[in-house]
Amino acid sequence: xxxxxxxxxxxxxxxxxxAAAALVLACHAAGAAQTGPVSPQAxxxxxxxxxxxxxxxxxxGAYADAADHAARATNLVPRRxxxxxxxxxxxxxxxRLHAASLAxxxxxxxxxxxxxxxxxxxxxxxxxxxEAAGAMYAALAAGELPRAVDSGxxxxxxxxxxxxxxxxxxxxxxxxxxxxxxQGFAAEGxxxxxxxxxxxxxxxxxxxxLGKDDEASGAAARALQQPAPEALLRQQRLLAADLALAQGxxxxxxxxxxxxxxxxxxxxxxxxxxxxxxxxxxxPRPALPLPAIDCSGVQSQGTCMxxxxxxQALPGHADATxxxxxxxxxxxxxxxxHARLATEASxxxxxxxxxxxxxxxxxxxxxxxxxxxxxxxxxxxDRLQLAYLSLRAGDDPAGLRTFASLEAQGELxxxxxxxxxxxxxxxxxxxxxxxxxxxxxxxxxxxxLPLDPQRLYETKREAADVSRKWGVLAxxxxxxxxxxxPVFGAIGSGGxxxxxxxxxxxxxxxxxxxxGRYVEVFARGFATLAADAPGAWTGGDSFQGGIGARWKPxxxxxxxxxxxxxxxxxxxxxxxxxxxxxxxxxxxxxLDVPSWWTTRNYVEAGKYLGEGQHxxxxxxxxxxxxxxxxxxxxxxxxxxxxxxxxxxxxxxxxARTSSGVGAGVTVRQWFREGATRGPHSWWEVTLQYRHGxxxxxxLDGPYxxxxxxx
Numbered sequence: 001x002x003x004x005x006x007x008x009x010x011x012x013x014x015x016x017x018x019a020a021a022a023l024v025l026a027c028h029a030a031g032a033a034q035t036g037p038v039s040p041q042a043x044x045x046x047x048x049x050x051x052x053x054x055x056x057x058x059x060x061g062a063y064a065d066a067a068d069h070a071a072r073a074t075n076l077v078p079r080r081x082x083x084x085x086x087x088x089x090x091x092x093x094x095x096r097l098h099a100a101s102l103a104x105x106x107x108x109x110x111x112x113x114x115x116x117x118x119x120x121x122x123x124x125x126x127x128x129x130x131e132a133a134g135a136m137y138a139a140l141a142a143g144e145l146p147r148a149v150d151s152g153x154x155x156x157x158x159x160x161x162x163x164x165x166x167x168x169x170x171x172x173x174x175x176x177x178x179x180x181x182x183q184g185f186a187a188e189g190x191x192x193x194x195x196x197x198x199x200x201x202x203x204x205x206x207x208x209x210l211g212k213d214d215e216a217s218g219a220a221a222r223a224l225q226q227p228a229p230e231a232l233l234r235q236q237r238l239l240a241a242d243l244a245l246a247q248g249x250x251x252x253x254x255x256x257x258x259x260x261x262x263x264x265x266x267x268x269x270x271x272x273x274x275x276x277x278x279x280x281x282x283x284p285r286p287a288l289p290l291p292a293i294d295c296s297g298v299q300s301q302g303t304c305m306x307x308x309x310x311x312q313a314l315p316g317h318a319d320a321t322x323x324x325x326x327x328x329x330x331x332x333x334x335x336x337x338h339a340r341l342a343t344e345a346s347x348x349x350x351x352x353x354x355x356x357x358x359x360x361x362x363x364x365x366x367x368x369x370x371x372x373x374x375x376x377x378x379x380x381x382d383r384l385q386l387a388y389l390s391l392r393a394g395d396d397p398a399g400l401r402t403f404a405s406l407e408a409q410g411e412l413x414x415x416x417x418x419x420x421x422x423x424x425x426x427x428x429x430x431x432x433x434x435x436x437x438x439x440x441x442x443x444x445x446x447x448x449l450p451l452d453p454q455r456l457y458e459t460k461r462e463a464a465d466v467s468r469k470w471g472v473l474a475x476x477x478x479x480x481x482x483x484x485x486p487v488f489g490a491i492g493s494g495g496x497x498x499x500x501x502x503x504x505x506x507x508x509x510x511x512x513x514x515x516g517r518y519v520e521v522f523a524r525g526f527a528t529l530a531a532d533a534p535g536a537w538t539g540g541d542s543f544q545g546g547i548g549a550r551w552k553p554x555x556x557x558x559x560x561x562x563x564x565x566x567x568x569x570x571x572x573x574x575x576x577x578x579x580x581x582x583x584x585x586x587x588x589x590x591l592d593v594p595s596w597w598t599t600r601n602y603v604e605a606g607k608y609l610g611e612g613q614h615x616x617x618x619x620x621x622x623x624x625x626x627x628x629x630x631x632x633x634x635x636x637x638x639x640x641x642x643x644x645x646x647x648x649x650x651x652x653x654x655a656r657t658s659s660g661v662g663a664g665v666t667v668r669q670w671f672r673e674g675a676t677r678g679p680h681s682w683w684e685v686t687l688q689y690r691h692g693x694x695x696x697x698x699l700d701g702p703y704x705x706x707x708x709x710x
Contacts, residue, residue: 047076047083054086058093066090074106081112085120092120097128129159136168137295141328148172156185163189163196163303164295170202171293179209197226198306201239201291208288213247220244229413231381234260238308239291241270245311246288248281250274266350269311286311292351296358300388307351316345320352323359332362354382361389366398373402380411391419396427403436414443418459426555428515430466437463441676454592461588461678466513468680472710476502479690481533483658483698484619484647488526489566489576489606491544496697497532516555522564523547537570544568546576558582566608574610586627589637589670589679598627598639615651623664631669635679639666643688645699658695664688664703672710681710 054069070087077083084107091100104124107117132155139148152169159165166189173182183206189199200223207216220240228236241256253274257267273286289309298304310317320342326335339356347353353372360369373383383406390399403420406412412420421436437459443449444456451459477485478500485491488503503526509518528542536542548564562578586598605618625641646659666686670679685706692700 043076047073047080050076051080051083051086054090058086058090063090063093067094067096074103078106079110081107081110081117084110085112085116088120088124092124092127097124097131100124100127125158129155129162129165132158133162133165133168136165136172140168140172145172145176149176149178160188161192163193163199164298167196167198167202167304167306168293168295170199170206171290174202174205174209174290177209179206182206183210194222195226196303197223197228197232197236198303200226201236201306204239204243205288205290208243208246216243217247217249229381231379232305234379235291235305235307238266238270239306241267241274242286242288242308242311245270245273245277245286248277248285250277264350266308266310273311297385297388310351316342316352319345320355323352323355327355327359327362330362332359332364335359336363336365336368350378350382353378354385357382357386358389361386361393366390366395370398370401374405380406380409380413383411384413384416387416388419391423396423399423400427400429400432414440414449417443417449421463425462425466425513426515428512428517430512430514433466434463437466438676452592454590457589457591457678459678460673460676464674464677464680467677468509469512470506470508472504472506472708474502474504474708474710476500476529476706478702478704480697480699480701482528482531482536484617484649485526486580486602486604486619486621487578488524488544488546489578490608490615490617490649490651491526491528497536498530499528499532499536500530501526501528503527517551517553519549519551521549522562524564541570542568544571548576550578558584572610574608576606576608578604578606580604589635590627590629591634595626595628597625598641599624615649617650618648619646621645623666633669635671635673636667636669639668640664641666643690645690647695647698655695655698658692658698660690660692660699662688662690662703681708683708 050069050073054066054073057063057066057069067087067090070083070090073080073083074087084103088100088103088107091097091103101124104117104121107120132151135151136148136155139145139151149169149172152165152172155162155165156169166185170182170186170189173179173185183203186199186203186206190196190203193199200219204216204219204223207213207219220243223236224233224240226236237256237260241253244250244252244256250273253270257264257270260267262268277285289311291306291308293304293306295304319338323335323338323342326332326338336356336359339352339359342352343356353375357369357372357378360366360372369386372378373386383402387399387402387406390396390402400420400423403412403416403423406416407420417436417440421433421440424430424433424436440449440451440459441456441463444451444459473487475485478498480496480498482491482499482501485501485503487505491501491503503524505522505524507520507522509520511519523546525543525545527540527544528536528538531538544566545568546564546566548562550560550562552558552560558581560578560580562580564576564578566574566576581603583601584599586596587600590596600621600623602622603618603620605616607616608614622644623639623641625639627637627639630636630638641664643660643662643664645661646657648657650656664687666684668682668684670682672680683706686704688703688705690699690701690703692698
């Protein structure tokens, strides 16, 4: 029996590599070099040892050591593509992209896995694109526009499908008045992404500067046709209005800005300019202002956003300019002081309220930021940004308050409901989390939240874990002799005869899921049902009970600490302190693929305390194999696997430590699934044949286990 699986995916485990083998083989190769020519076999062994050491170093995060070992492997056997790929990956982890490129060039000349080579080449290309984009952003922050264009051009050529890189590059070219180049990059991007409204808007700017006003008007119209949240559509309308004003076409301004309402200051300034153009058709026209570009939400939205520029200086303009400059310097205190003055002077200037909001967040003035977010001058998208900024700062409660205010006004976008659910989970607010999970599932069923079947299933499973208040665990095992039963501890004594045992536990979470750091109170009982050993206790005589509590202190790791009082008719009363840790990958059901790799790792140690009690035990097991989804119910999987295990009992008079290896198969079925909750329960049957490698026969012979988690 194992502890219940945690709610969310764990980090993958890595196979331990024997460093001693690498040292022995390397020394063997060195000795051969001193006594005569090195044979191909010795070189291959030494190269294998170096690669083995490189894999171990890479898994441990020692990338420089990994690169050194991998370089030795490629020097010894340059025709092995996998060695070159290992070297390239280590160099990439160190940020040595040029060196990684040279290694991949060598890999291309060697024989090996073409798919692995292509995958790593693509990863290198993406890494080079990110490096170039980082240089572009740094140059923009430093005001070095030519250098930003050079770096941005490289980033776009390496990652032509990335909308943010291209949008920033086109925007920078427009700032430099390199209009033809800007239009070329915009047209290239629109051929790939014809639904990119921001890129259509910048294309309109470039075409207008090139004197192609008919094409510019068409591009602005295309920008308005693209589906987008209301906040983005507002910016597109303003940009289209600015273009019309610059072209001397004021007639359509009213229709463009009408949806924004009479209180929108930016829309009103366009109306004022349109009225002036009607009154003086031959009078001066406003120059077409270049929109601002905001990449602060690129991680969550996938691209940057455009914001129309102001047509004229407003009261507070100088303070707003000073606040923007202070934000660039990361002087948030100064930015907040100037932003306060700017918004006080022009309370209808939405962009400045947004600046005020960002400055308040940067300065740590959360109450002020929340008050700003509640103002009607700010669009829902602006208030949503406050929620995400709060989450990135680790303030989940503040983010939840903003999500809740948007939901109350019916302005919370469907994709944000999942982010709100996870924030509520982390904050330990189970009921709020479940409400958001339910809403996300409803949106997915309505087609308003695009979730594939696997992601929808995972969402429902996460909701099921958060909703759990109690549970029952039960197991029956049959193997050679009694021994150690995970969770229950040392049961009976060792030996070689077949023994069948069973146990049941009921638990309750008094404080709920607690963000994955929950406490459980439990009562359990275990007994030997049948035993071949003469004189062995069975039935009620073998009963061992326990009452206690356990604690899972870490949200992201399945570490469980517990303490319980042990009792029974033939058990000396004692306290049992236990610590267990499981690391699993692929144990959850997959609906997106028919089969997947699965590993289950578990270690546990226990100490008995009491009068005359000094015993302790430890158990470890590892199974690895591949799970296959079977049956028509889509909720059953079969798991053929290899087994490795060991047990230690300090009080065993014959063999304190036993170990074994083997192979087996497990069948698991999940059940108790609802409309908005994934399966709450599962049962599984495991059959293994084990070969004992040390100690007595506890881990030898056939093993049968039946388990239930309800």
